[in-house]
Amino acid sequence: MKNSSCPASNSKCSIGVFDSGYGGLTVLDELINNMPEYDFIYLGDNARAPYGTRSFDVIYEYTLQAVEKLFSMGCQLVILACNTASAKALRTIQQRDLPRLAPNRRVLGVIRPSVEALGALSQSKHVGVLGTVGTVRSESYLMEMAKLYPDFIVTQEACPTWVPLVENREFENEGGRYFIKKHIDSLLAKDRQIDTLILACTHYPILKTEIRNFLPDNIQLISQGQIVANRLIDYLERHPEIDKVCSKKGELKFYTTESISDFEEKASVFLNRKLKAQHIAMN
Template sequence: MSENYKPIGVFDSGYGGLTVLRSVIDELPQYDYLYLGDNARTPYGTRSFEVVYEYTLQAVEKLFEMGCHLVILACNTASAKALRSIQQRDLPNIDPTRRVLGVIRPSVERIPEVTRSGHVGVLGTTGTVKSESYPMEIRKISVGHPVRTYQEACPMWVPIVENNEIGTPGADYFVEKNVKQLLEKDAKIDTVILGCTHYPLLSETIRKFLPKHIQLLEQGPIVADRLADYLTRHPEIEQKCSTGGSRRFLTTESVENFETRAGMFFGESLQAEHIHL
């Protein structure tokens, strides 16, 4: 592997992070990207903080080993349960010049620009909702401008997407049910965050059951926009990201299984490599 190969690493427990990577590549196509999906151990959402932290750290260290100086945790569960510990506890010992970023903070930072009522809903996996990461991050940015946050766990949405049931009556049933339950918590909600990287594939269905005045925030475009801004503000990091325009895809599961499903999330077919963590 060339010493000049310093890709931006993108990690997810499975496939969902490919929706984020797609948006990032669309906005910043010049960089090299290295995607790692821990498909053999997915889902992370039902696992403890300790296990998610352990698995995520293993993936981050592997991406560092393969030349990445910047890694994005394109996974809400990993961002919720592992990011802070890795940033504060591990990076100073591994290499204080490297960076690990998540997807929750960029999504939350967009809220003040969008909400008028200050009442925000979050649709997420059970693990992300239980972590309380969104309400905690929203409280940090809403000093002086109080934002009320309401969450709804949607445990059936990821299986619907991964089993390619999008657009079926079953998908409609569960999406309508969860959207309705979220909106019943507060009639003033005017902004809804999709707190899982699988959910953009359900966005058309979600919009069917969401009143038109409610803004729907998808993480991919937001993360891409914030990453572009981050690299502009941190030239010392940007200079360590190689610009060969290449994309590599790694999975801890079988390559065949990964390639069969990954195209649905990435928007085009791709070739993957198997890796052990």
């Protein structure tokens, strides 16, 4: 792969946004709202989702393939809008792969900025993490909190039913609310001093209204989309050499490794807009 800012055949350098499925669209939505002039390419590896139950090596392999695919499309900067990929692949890609593949390009994740926000907002120093099984088992939030806020107490809760609730649009019925309440109650039973709670899966903002109904008023509920958008704006201000090669025509492109029609239908739940997608093969 050439290390030029953009491939010669592509004059655009969109910002790439990757997720194993649809949840990353909640991050993209905030990026669009806060950075409407920028061009974005969204890549969903829907054919191989979910990543959360897969091994470290497989998640790393799939994520690297996605990053390389987005680089080949001209992306100078790629956001891993997926907690599982950020937890299990980001550091290896940053430290081992970028120096040989594309040292002038960047790959960023969602976990570190989320942890920084948690630490800045919590008064009790007791925070909660709601995530997928893969994210919780990775203990990435615990490790990042230990680095940045070693005196904080972090309590996690894996919510394996929540992603299907979102994708099947079952979160507003009685059964869906039962599973939402079940995990909220389980988390709070572990630590009654929690005052700040992060939705550590990009699907979960779709459930925010339902989650809020089962939380005490004193607990702050944080979604990652706005955090990532704010941090990306700050990052580009601090790295003008990257910002200047990001194209700014307000264009959006969507790619999926699965059925185009399925992606377009389900993506509308996350973006509240109609969109046109294209199919793409990862290997």
